[in-house]
Amino acid sequence: MIYDTIIIGGGAAGFFTAINLAKQRSDLSIMILERGGQVLEKVRISGGGRCNVTHAEFDPRSLTSYYPRGNRELLGPFHTFMTGDTMAWFEERGVSLKIEEDGRIFPQSDSSQSIIDCFLKEAENLNVEVGTKTPVTAISQTNDRFSISSKSQTYEAKTLVIATGSNPKMLKILEETGLNIVPAVPSLFTFNIKDERIKDMAGLATEARVRLLDNEGNALKVNHSIIDQEGTQGPVLITHWGMSGPGILKLSAWGAHQLNACNYTFTIEVDWLPELERSTFPEQLKEDKIKYAKQNVAKWSPYGLPKRFWQSLVKASGIPQDLTWADLNKKMLLQLEQQLRSGIFRVSGKSTFKEEFVTAGGVNLKEIDFKTYQSKKVAGLYLAGEVLDVDAITGGFNFQNAWTGGFIVAQDLAKRL
Secondary structure (H helix, E strand, C coil): CEEEEEEECCCHHHHHHHHHHHHHCCCCCEEEECCCCCCCHHHHHHHHHCCCCEECCCCHHHHHCCCCECCCCCHHHHHHCCHHHHHHHHHHCCCCEEECCCCEEEECCCCCHHHHHHHHHHHHHCCCEEECCCCEEEEEEECCEEEEEECCCEEEEEEEEECCCCCHHHHHHHHHCCCCEEEEEECCEEEECCCHHHCCCCCCEEEEEEEEECCCCCECCCCCHHHHHHCEEEEEEECCCEEECHHHHHHHHHCHHHHHHCCCEEEEEEECCCCCCCCCHHHHHHHHHHHCCCCEHHHCCCCCCCHHHHHHHHHHCCCCCCCEHHHCCHHHHHHHHHHHHCEEEEEECEEECCCCCCEEEEECHHHEECCCCEECCCCCEEECHHHECCECCCCCHHHHHHHHHHHHHHHHHHHHC
């Protein structure tokens, strides 16, 4: 049998492509090939099992700013299929969604199973075939037909969609077919830091601004004007192994290739009081010395930092625990300012962020027509999701990339076939 379309990859982008195509063209034969025993596994574990479907950002240009790679290319596609379209798509199929305070969007059920059940039901009703335990070993094209080989058999298709995420075996197969592949490196990860200042502080979270530095103490460039100059701001979570939280994860995403090149050994500069003006902070410290003259420095933070953490930074500033504010000399004030506004921490290694392994890398974006998501080199070959060199920070943005790509691929295939 020659299928009209075979989709390799039974994940978010693969199912979204298949369902949207089958909905428009019930006459087409469509098959999904999945290497694992289960489909939609990444959907299952995402968001702690709740599935962060998308994000409440409804302006296409603003939405692109959450993508370290692909931000320019996605602007056009987001004008075609956006976050609001995603919400409507699921609501129309009986999956109620909710927007949380931080903008993340989840199923009302708080269970990824709601999304999985929706996809499986739609695929079954629309006669989409699904083959599991079918790892693809080779792809070739002859006379406008694709031949897709697995260990047990060979399939043929008029058109082919690759939606395998960052699977290294598939990237190698695509490279063998002539596509240019950007080497994949980890994108979302936490920083491993051993430092007395954060020892026994696991679970503590506070707002901070973090900058990447090289081993000489200079700003580590990640080709983003604001991040290169100011770093990222957001909640930083202290963990048993170092630091995590949105402020760290965003930095890990933007610096993915540079930090890989450093072998994950670098330094960060942390401003623990990002809401306070830096230029006037020395004067504020002097005023606080007078204002809180009789108070013990270590007992309470006038800047709202958690008590244990404040005490740790005071100790790191070389200030004895029994000193009052009035006792602080110029050197102590300067050291306190440095710890609060420019704390230097050495990073030695990384840890995967939960189970949500995201990579930077994949098929070079210059080789894709983003009006159709078709390869410019291989006619009839489409690519959607993380197999492309597109990745985002946490918050539902990587899924939105999958939905948008899958939708546009389906639109073009519906016309083409």
